[in-house]
Amino acid sequence: MQVPAQVEYEKATSVEHALTLLARYGSAARVLAGGHSLIPMMKLRLAQPEVLIDINGITDLCYVNLTGAQLRIGTLTRHAQLLESQIAGEHFAILHDAERVIADPIVRNWGTVGGSLCQADPSEDLSAAFAAMKGTMVIHGPDGSREVSAREFHTGPYETVVGPAELLTEIKLPIRPGGGSGYQKVSRRTGDWPVGAAGAAVWLTGDTIADAGIGLTAVGARNFAAAEAEEYLRGRTATQEALARAGEIAAENCHPVTDQRGPADYKSHLARELTTRALRLAVARARGPAA
Amino acid sequence: MKITMTVNGAEYVRDVEPRLLLIHLLRDELGLTGSHWGCDTSNCGACVVWLDETPVKSCTVLAVMADGRRVLTVEGLGNGTSLDPVQLGFAQCHGLQCGFCTPGMMLTARWLLNRHPDPSATEVREAISGQICRCTGYENIVRAVLWAAKNGGSE
Numbered sequence: 204m205q206v207p208a209q210v211e212y213e214k215a216t217s218v219e220h221a222l223t224l225l226a227r228y229g230s231a232a233r234v235l236a237g238g239h240s241l242i243p244m245m246k247l248r249l250a251q252p253e254v255l256i257d258i259n260g261i262t263d264l265c266y267v268n269l270t271g272a273q274l275r276i277g278t279l280t281r282h283a284q285l286l287e288s289q290i291a292g293e294h295f296a297i298l299h300d301a302e303r304v305i306a307d308p309i310v311r312n313w314g315t316v317g318g319s320l321c322q323a324d325p326s327e328d329l330s331a332a333f334a335a336m337k338g339t340m341v342i343h344g345p346d347g348s349r350e351v352s353a354r355e356f357h358t359g360p361y362e363t364v365v366g367p368a369e370l371l372t373e374i375k376l377p378i379r380p381g382g383g384s385g386y387q388k389v390s391r392r393t394g395d396w397p398v399g400a401a402g403a404a405v406w407l408t409g410d411t412i413a414d415a416g417i418g419l420t421a422v423g424a425r426n427f428a429a430a431e432a433e434e435y436l437r438g439r440t441a442t443q444e445a446l447a448r449a450g451e452i453a454a455e456n457c458h459p460v461t462d463q464r465g466p467a468d469y470k471s472h473l474a475r476e477l478t479t480r481a482l483r484l485a486v487a488r489a490r491g492p493a494a
Numbered sequence: 495m496k497i498t499m500t501v502n503g504a505e506y507v508r509d510v511e512p513r514l515l516l517i518h519l520l521r522d523e524l525g526l527t528g529s530h531w532g533c534d535t536s537n538c539g540a541c542v543v544w545l546d547e548t549p550v551k552s553c554t555v556l557a558v559m560a561d562g563r564r565v566l567t568v569e570g571l572g573n574g575t576s577l578d579p580v581q582l583g584f585a586q587c588h589g590l591q592c593g594f595c596t597p598g599m600m601l602t603a604r605w606l607l608n609r610h611p612d613p614s615a616t617e618v619r620e621a622i623s624g625q626i627c628r629c630t631g632y633e634n635i636v637r638a639v640l641w642a643a644k645n646g647g648s649e
Contacts, residue, residue: 205534212495212512212558235559242554243535245513255512259559283548307624309539309602312548313555393623 278317335418383489399473450479502570539625542598589638
């Protein structure tokens with residue numbers, strides 16, 4: 204039987220209240236959102252916080268909305284809510300692609316977007332998706348809020364820039380013209396973590412790639428991204444050859460490790476192939492059904 | 495910590511340790527042993543119960559997180575005198591073999607049918623994809639849910 208060690212519990216009723224509690228307990232505390240990563244880790248003693256600060260009551264942080272040219276996602280948004288959000292799917296199909304293959308429907312009912320990002324598992328699907336979309340994270344702390352780009356959010360496996368007295372509250376995704384996006388994942392079985400996965404976003408001007416975003420997870424990509432491949436694509440015509448070459452460049456800059464999910468050379472293969480496939484999907488969607 | 499929750503329509507007040515998991519509260523403190531405690535790792539779905547409007551895996555939810563919320567377990571699926579169409583479907587279509595996964599399967603099926611009264615077999619399979627039948631009796635589970643959909647399933 205797996206049970207967590209003894210722990211104190213505080214229920215936060217607002218962002219301000221959560222920040223007060225975080226300031227009081229410091230690094231002895233962990234924020235509890237859906238708990239679908241934290242509670243299993245507590246059962247295994249991989250995490251042993253002295254205090255849990257439950258933010259599930261802060262329903263103000265459950266939203267997906269459009270403000271100007273930005274999609275804004277509150278961090279307590281459940282995976283299922285994001286998957287059901289029409290505006291999210293309309294502007295960023297990659298989000299629905301990724302959410303559809305994250306865990307299973309029951310886990311998605313309770314697990315949260317912010318929890319997944321802050322858990323910072325090196326195989327997290329959403330980390331790659333938000334890296335591809337070049338999102339911005341909004342972090343609240345005792346001195347107000349600050350913004351960090353998705354690519355600067357993770358500082359290492361299971362580590363983020365969010366300090367012990369801070370709370371991730373929102374993810375902002377810029378909506379730009381000519382955009383299309385997609386996500387491709389290979390896992391050993393339905394609902395499992397990826398062996399490798401790639402997300403791509405492109406912004407076309409005519410048939411030219413004005414900008415591209417490529418996110419990679421589980422394959423040892425720096426910042427969950429493929430900056431060199433993006434640089435290669437910028438300003439190029441969106442040909443099949445260019446997309447295939449971008450996949451090669453992405454794979455060349457990844458450093459996957461062999462583990463129980465697969466050997467390193469297979470993961471490199473996935474980084475290349477899935478990057479190319481995600482780019483093809485993103486370009487097809489950017490061109491629209493008429494093309 | 496003192497918590498108050500509604501389980502199957504009845505209010506319960508309990509003083510619990512924050513580390514107590516919801517599945518253990520239901521089974522050990524409230525005596526509601528219909529929900530099963532399976533893998534302990536949120537993989538198998540034997541412990542699925544509803545928390546407010548949605549099914550969750552109660553081995554990965556702390557009892558204190560259910561404070562002030564409504565919980566529905568398999569004991570609350572029928573109304574005491576008649577069975578839910580989902581329960582009838584499982585009986586009609588031999589949807590349970592050893593029965594261990596059945597409570598969780600039925601609670602997910604009820605949630606699916608409330609949202610999609612006429613699901614395809616693929617949609618049923620997708621809905622139960624986070625739940626494991628150790629007898630591998632998925633075919634009859636899918637038939638049972640489809641039977642329930644055709645026989646008053648959306649009630």
